Amino acid sequence: MKYLDADRNPRAAWAFLQQTVRAATRPWALLEACGGRAQNLARFEAEDALPAGLKLIHGPGCPVCAAPPETFDRASALAGRPGVILCAPSDLMRVPGRRDSLMAARSRGGDVREVYTPLDALALARQNPGREVVVLAVGYETTAPAAAAAVREADRLGLDNFALMGAFRRQATAVEAALDSAGGRAQGVLVAGPVCAVTGFRAYEPIAAKFRVPVVITGPEPADLLDAIARAVRQLEAGTHEVENQYARAVRPEGNPHAGTAIAAVFETADADWPGLGQLTDSALVLREPFRRFDAADRYGPWPPVRPTVAGQECRDGEVFAGRIAPASCPAFGISCTTGHPLGTGMASPEGACQASYRYRRQSGPAAPLPVALISGPSQALPTSSR
């Protein structure tokens, strides 16, 4: 607890950040790929109060936004098939895809059930041998080990009524593509520590060298983020471009070997399409042989093309995800697209940049020198994501 409390006390980190940025010789922009951690910045008003001359560009942090929107349309279509039980975590229920959502499929009579992990869906498959159980699972490498465990167990049990509809993505490939797409607008990168707790951070070393940018692996607390920003600025001022591990209490350079082994046993890499970033080589994790028979794409595909609705066409969350535009630059932001009526993943997902900007946007007034929410400090429990 001693260390946890220290990490939740942002006073020192805030003072350090102010000091660091005051000494900066020029404005800097950092690409933030931290998902729920960016929500914390917005929630505690820290983003509005960042020192002048320091800009955060929201990039590929949200793990749900990394999945192509068509994934959710296809899951919704599967949910309408007779005999199918479609399982998904609760945060995927309202994601609208390009024309449909699981919530809408359920309201039409589809058997859609909320599960915490793919292992819960596996239990349902065992309890319902006459039904087909499909589990939707999306995210970065953090989500893949639980899916790998479920598939291996289904294989061991010889279950043939269980399938995985997975959209697992490798975050480092997206960060590299977003830096390319930003065309030099971002001079440093903040990366989500929980993903690196699984993968390690070796994959970021060639990226830091290629773009000559500092990459800071960042913990989930507001103090972690402020500390990480200060570290990136210090590197920029010093002209260095190293991978720096701010979240050393959880992240090892090589990651978690058990999780890595579990992933490698069941998945292999493949090229995949990304919202706003196009097709990226070896950027996805897909089931390998002999587990491919559990792949919903093999069992139920090929999928018919998805024609977006007008709302789907209006959504620019791919550009937000790639860091090319800020959420508020989308014409639909806060008008036709709100948290109550999301048009895209960025607004529907609790880790989406659009939702963070919409829920916690500053109503009025100048930036405070120290956010009031941060002053109340250490006792506040903060939401973090396991994805």
Ligand code: SF4
């Ligand atoms: S504000 Fe809504 S419509 Fe615009 S990019 Fe974000 S999710 Fe899409």
